Amino acid sequence: MPSLQIDTVVKSYDSFTAIKGVSFTAEPGEFIVMVGPSGCGKSTLLRSIAGLETITSGAIRIDGRDITHAEPSDRGVAMVFQNYALYPHMTVAENMGFALKMAGRPKTEIAAAVAKAAKILRIEEHLHKTPKQLSGGQKQRVAIGRAITRAPDVFLFDEPLSNLDAALRSQMRVELGRLHAELKATMVYVTHDQTEAMTMATRIVVMNAGLIEQVGSPLDLYNRPRNRFVAGFLGSPRMNFIKGRIVAAGGRTVTIMAEGLTMPIQLQIEPDADVPAVGDVVTLGLRAETFGTGAPGQIAVPARVAVVESLGRETLIYADAGNLRTFDSESQDGYLAAHRSSQVMLRPGDPLTLSIDPAAFYLFDRNGETLRFPPVSS
Amino acid sequence: MTSRYRLVSIGLHLVMSVWTLFVLAPLCLMFVAAFKSQADIFTRPLGLPRTLSFAAFERAWGIGIGGFLFNSVVVTALSVTLIVVVSALAAYVLARASSRRMQALYLLIVAGFAVPVQSVLVPLYQLVSAAGLLNSQIAIVIPYAAYGIPFTTMLFYAFFLEFPRELEEAARLDGCSRFQVFWRIVLPLSGPVVASAAIFQAVFNWNEFILALMLLTETRVRTLPVGIYGLIGQYSADWPALMAGLAIATVPLLIVFVAAQRHFVRSMSGLGK
């Protein structure tokens, strides 16, 4: 169970830099998930680890061994590709044993390794089929089996579930988790799907524009995002962001007037953050599930239902609260997203009172750095 | 409405049938004349042969068609093999390269497509005769190969560009060298385009006339088209034998065409891109 060390890796193309100096270490047996919007460099980084891209500077080490310039097959990595990349002219068994065959291992050893991997993935009955005869989920298992057969130091996954339908995807998530527990291998997994990141990772690496925004455990990132980007990227629906301005500051306590709210809000700044000055523009953050039910001390905001999304047991309400609007959401309408863990009989146009618990606010400074997290309720 | 539709449909069938018969008639004439006697040719130009006689085929064979056939098979097989192998190697390297220098090399090869062989006859003759390779079947294979490479490289290049890169990357991770990726992964999956290219070039080289006319001046080394052409002076009155010889040259191609029609269509639709 080796570690994987990424050391100030830079990858430049002719006219643009995809990775701008990235470092992190995957400890032995860790399941690292790299997430970020498309074009953030996560796939390039994964391909650089695999040796499919040549990095411009920096170093990649597995268990302390520098593999920066090694051939892909000499690195001790195996990769599971987005489109499976199974060889169509070989059977499942041949696909899975190909790497060992290229390494010149004896036939019996290859057969044993293939059989073992097939057993782990429960694909024994498909070994003599060709990829064309398999369903999407089966192909994905074979692709994973091919990686397992090699017994690599590090497993690499490049959005492996994005071609599967929703039901199969959640099933494969569980299965990959089981596989990780069983193999206890070091894994690096790239996805743009935050559900996959939250459910499978021991640690998540959030990337944006060629840089790492934050590294941490899923709940740590969810509860204590370092900045507005991470706060907005993790969590569905997206965190509501409200513009505000510092009107008073005393000690580590600041008073904020939020756009669309008449009542000032007082918040404590985190001990390690710089206290903003009076007049600074800040952003308040509010997760959808923190809208309360009207308990004392909460701010009541009159609103109107704009869109209702019934998810069965739960309901998402997009509410039009006048001047109290979220900005930088993907839709430009500024509706606040509120989450109810119950079925709600509301229709668009219905009046609605939103209750905001001031303690639930995140606070970000003008540069998006986090000034305050809400306390974690357990 | 339906009766008008029927009328249109019959009209369209009529157009197709007329051209089909027009195409078929000369081909039939070739075979019919090959079975006629010399007397029949003169006395009954539109009639069918009175007896099914292979005499014309025997005469044709007797004056050397067999040798031409053998030469044609050798020259076609060698040149097509050379074209496919050389073009596939080059096209793969070029399709996987991104540098401007390599793109320039691709254009250089493709530029050969624009040069008609008729425009370089004199220099080609000088080149081949200076190398002492006139009247050698092996020697004509090389210019044939050269003139087949630009189009075949274009065909392979387009195919390799569409080839899924992930498969090649998986193979590299599995320990394949660059050449092994090509040999073990890409080539086994290129069957259709190889077949298309091979059949296209086989037809072309089997029928090639002008280079063979210029470079193969001795009867013993000639291929079918130029061999048959060379016999005309001596046997000009023997229409049945001439048609029998042409039938021998044509039938293999018609069989190949009917058996592998879809491969023709594939390489032709490549032209339209």
Place this chain on the structure above:
Amino acid sequence: MTDVTQQGPLSPRGRRDMLSGAMLLPALALVSLFILAPAVYAIVGSFFEFTITSRNWVFVGFGNYVRAAGDPVFWTALRNNAFLIVGSAITQVGLGTILAAILDRGVRRGNAIYRTIIFMPVVVSSIAVAFVWILILDPNVGPLNAIVKSLGMRPPKLGWLGDPQISLWMLLVIAAWQNVGFQMILVLAGLQSIPKELYEAAALDGAKGLRAFRYITLPGIRNVLIVGTLITVVGGLKVFDLVFVTTGGGPANATQVLGTYSYLQAFRLGNMGYANAMSVVLLAIAVLFGWLQLRLSRKA
């Protein structure tokens, strides 16, 4: 920008470049040696006068081109090429398109049979085509004369290929007989690559019949038509086998084309330099059309 993998001649990158070079070399060598170098050599040779056997090249400057400009047979050849080019483009592309359109939408039954038979002449060698048509058009034993006579008409006195007024038209007919199938399959492939949904969407937008043809079909096969036309044009420019065997350029050089006339000058009369000059004219026109093809098909 420094590349971290460049570490001398034995680095992986270096080995990869060597392998690429080795895989590329045969194609480059063959094309350069047998196509590109001869093309350059033809241009150079067109400024000299020499014969097949002589090693003695006499520089004549533009003499060979001046000679061509004053040679009526050269102009006849050029005119005949132009006639065959324009005639072939109209007959072959036109008929090919009509037949393809009928196959695509008009007829269901017999589709494969029509397609197979009409394409057949494409694979037949032009030598066989030429001889079969010589037999068909023969004044003594040819079936065409027999048919014309049986219809009570009089066949041309000098023969179909012997009368310079008629023989060029006959060449056009033979070329169409051989090549319409090629154009038909080309256009058919283009027609079949147009997604059916486009016609359905156009029908919902109110475009049917001729308007669907104008706005969906024509743009869809535009590229194929350009390629087909240019293939025909270059074919008409390069024509050699058919003319060489059927008329040999005669009677009295009336059906001479650039290909046959430069062959005659080079290998029958020994005027290699003059033949080169005519070849260069042919090459220039071919390269022009090749460039045109590249430009036009890229645009779409």
